[in-house]
Amino acid sequence: MSIRHGLLALLSPEPRYGYQLRTEFEASTGATWPLNIGQVYTTLSRMERDGLVSPGEEDDQGRVVYMITEAGRAEMERWFSTPVAQADRPRDELVIKLAMAVTAPGVDVGRVVQTQRTATMATLQELTRAKRSAAGGTAQRLVLDSKIFQAEAEQRWLDHCEAVLAANTEGAQS
Amino acid sequence: MSIRHGLLALLSPEPRYGYQLRTEFEASTGATWPLNIGQVYTTLSRMERDGLVSPGEEDDQGRVVYMITEAGRAEMERWFSTPVAQADRPRDELVIKLAMAVTAPGVDVGRVVQTQRTATMATLQELTRAKRSAAGGTAQRLVLDSKIFQAEAEQRWLDHCEAVLAANTEGAQS
DNA sequence: ACAGCCATGTAACTTGTTACATGATTTT
DNA sequence: AAAATCATGTAACAAGTTACATGGCTGT
Numbered sequence: 001m002s003i004r005h006g007l008l009a010l011l012s013p014e015p016r017y018g019y020q021l022r023t024e025f026e027a028s029t030g031a032t033w034p035l036n037i038g039q040v041y042t043t044l045s046r047m048e049r050d051g052l053v054s055p056g057e058e059d060d061q062g063r064v065v066y067m068i069t070e071a072g073r074a075e076m077e078r079w080f081s082t083p084v085a086q087a088d089r090p091r092d093e094l095v096i097k098l099a100m101a102v103t104a105p106g107v108d109v110g111r112v113v114q115t116q117r118t119a120t121m122a123t124l125q126e127l128t129r130a131k132r133s134a135a136g137g138t139a140q141r142l143v144l145d146s147k148i149f150q151a152e153a154e155q156r157w158l159d160h161c162e163a164v165l166a167a168n169t170e171g172a173q174s
Numbered sequence: 175m176s177i178r179h180g181l182l183a184l185l186s187p188e189p190r191y192g193y194q195l196r197t198e199f200e201a202s203t204g205a206t207w208p209l210n211i212g213q214v215y216t217t218l219s220r221m222e223r224d225g226l227v228s229p230g231e232e233d234d235q236g237r238v239v240y241m242i243t244e245a246g247r248a249e250m251e252r253w254f255s256t257p258v259a260q261a262d263r264p265r266d267e268l269v270i271k272l273a274m275a276v277t278a279p280g281v282d283v284g285r286v287v288q289t290q291r292t293a294t295m296a297t298l299q300e301l302t303r304a305k306r307s308a309a310g311g312t313a314q315r316l317v318l319d320s321k322i323f324q325a326e327a328e329q330r331w332l333d334h335c336e337a338v339l340a341a342n343t344e345g346a347q348s
Numbered sequence: 349a350c351a352g353c354c355a356t357g358t359a360a361c362t363t364g365t366t367a368c369a370t371g372a373t374t375t376t
Numbered sequence: 377a378a379a380a381t382c383a384t385g386t387a388a389c390a391a392g393t394t395a396c397a398t399g400g401c402t403g404t
Contacts, residue, residue, distance in 0.1 A: 001267070001362095001363075002265045002266075002267045002270045002271075002363095002364095003265070003270075003363080003364075004363080005267075005270070005271070005274070006270050006273075006274050009274035009275075009277070009278045009281075010274070010277070010278070012278050012280075013278060013279050013280070017383080017384090018383075018384065018385090019382060019383050019384080020383095024277075028273045028274060028276075028277045029265075029269070029270055029273050032260065032261075033265050036364090036365065036366065036367095037383085037384085038365080038366065038367080038368090038384095038385075038386085039363095039364070039365060039366085040384095041384065041385055041386085042363095042364085042365085042385090042386085043363085043364085045385090045386095046362090046363085061383095062372090062383090063382095063383070063384085064383090064384070064385095079271065080271065080275060080281055080285075080286050081285070081286075081289060082289070083289050083290045083292070083293030083294070084267050084268045084271070084290065084293070085293065085297075086206065086297050086321070087206075088267065089267075090264045090392090091176045091177070091203075091207050091392095092176075092320065092324075093175070093176045093179075093258050093262065093263075094258045095203070095316075095317055095320045095321075096176045096179070096180050096203055097176075097179070097253065097254065097258065098313075098316060099180075099202045099203050099313040099314070099316065099317050100179070100180055100183035100184070100202060100313075101183075101254060102202075102312050102313040102316065103183070103184070103198075103202045103311075103313050104183045104184070104186050104187060105187050106186075106187070107183075107254055111254075111255070112254050112255075115255060115256070115257050116257045116258065118257070119257030119258070119259065120257070123259075123260050138276050138338065138339070138342055139272075139273040139274075139276040139277050140273070141338070142269075142272060142273065142276065142334075142335055142338065143269055143273050145331065145334060145335075145338075146266065146269045146331050147260070147269075149327045149328075149330055149331045149334070150266075150324070150327055152327065153323045153324055153326065153327035154323075156323055157319065157320050157323045160316075160319055160323070161316055161319075164312065164315070164316065164319075165312070168312055175390095175391075176391095176392095177391080177392075178391080191355080191356090192355075192356065192357090193354065193355050193356080194355095210392090210393065210394065210395095211355085211356085211357095212356095212357075212358085212393080212394065212395080212396090213391095213392070213393060213394085214356095215355095215356065215357055215358085216357090216358085216391090216392085216393085217391085217392085219357090219358095220390085220391080235355095236355090236400095237354095237355070237356085238355090238356070238357095264364090265364095349404100350403105350404085351402100351403090351404085352401105352402085352403085352404105353400105353401085353402080353403100354399100354400080354401070354402095355398100355399085355400080355401100356397105356398085356399090357396105357397085357398085358395100358396085358397085358398105359394105359395090359396085359397105360393100360394090360395085360396100361392105361393080361394085361395105362391100362392080362393075362394100363390105363391090363392085363393105364389105364390085364391090364392105365388100365389085365390080365391105366387105366388090366389085366390105367386100367387090367388090367389105368385105368386085368387085368388105369384105369385085369386080369387105370383100370384085370385085370386105371382100371383085371384090372381105372382075372383075372384105373380100373381080373382070373383095374379100374380080374381070374382085375378100375379080375380070375381085376377100376378085376379075376380090
């Protein structure tokens, strides 16, 4: 529900039209998660269906301007004041992959870990480079930082996995 | 595509029936991401449609046993040998929420951060408790560890956000 | 008898996502 | 004139998810 709420938040200060929303969404969250323009319109339609936004009159330039409704504002406030719970998060593909690699016989877990480590390292370097070039405002920088923190945590976890697996094979099977 | 591939991996050593797949999936990944049994069957149907699995004959006890196909095995190997890329990951709701909180006027970002920090702290304690009780095999333990690493990274990032925002309000706006 | 687990399945829905069609305006 | 950008929208699909229907078997 990230996009819905994101658009809702962008509409909260004042009405906007679809194309503008994409631009501003990407300006806030950065270029790493590009937002297809079609999706803006589908999401707006669905939010209209759910009573969160309503299309006002057209622009002076004929653009369709949406504005947030009462219900939409309430939903936005609920969103900001409710923490993201553990259960809300999507399943982590890497974690499932490793769990399966450990479980399934005949899979070289070490190789899976190594492959991922290389990729994550490359990601990390790219992110660091992006951070050095330092375009964008506070929001974009924080998004970048989040990705860096997450990639670093992933590296540490991969190290940890290797250590655990090494200890497992040398000693008894678990 | 985590569940598809997860089921595929579980089917790789030998054929299984649906109910069994749920049990084993949860045994590998832990109870934190419960898997609805209905989903196992829908996913199996779709995988059959895509030629990744095929229902063999019934069990001696009348259970519908699925087995992995050639194409399924190839897909599984591709999965294990391909790293999870940055672009593959879903949008992070918390990150978007904070980016929007920073961007939108009239939102108390500090409160959003605090609310999340409290929740994440509670999560972390719960995870640590779960780890101490230490049921489950290697896979489950690694999944738990991953969640702990991620929660810790999230706490660090929230701290970092606060620091950046404090520096921002005391000095000039960015 | 009844509760609860084992077991399979389907219908319906959500969000996310893309490919495509269409046209106006602006830049080169 | 052609290319690019601005702007709106639709059709179609994927994957995940749940609620429900159905029935057999097991333990109390």
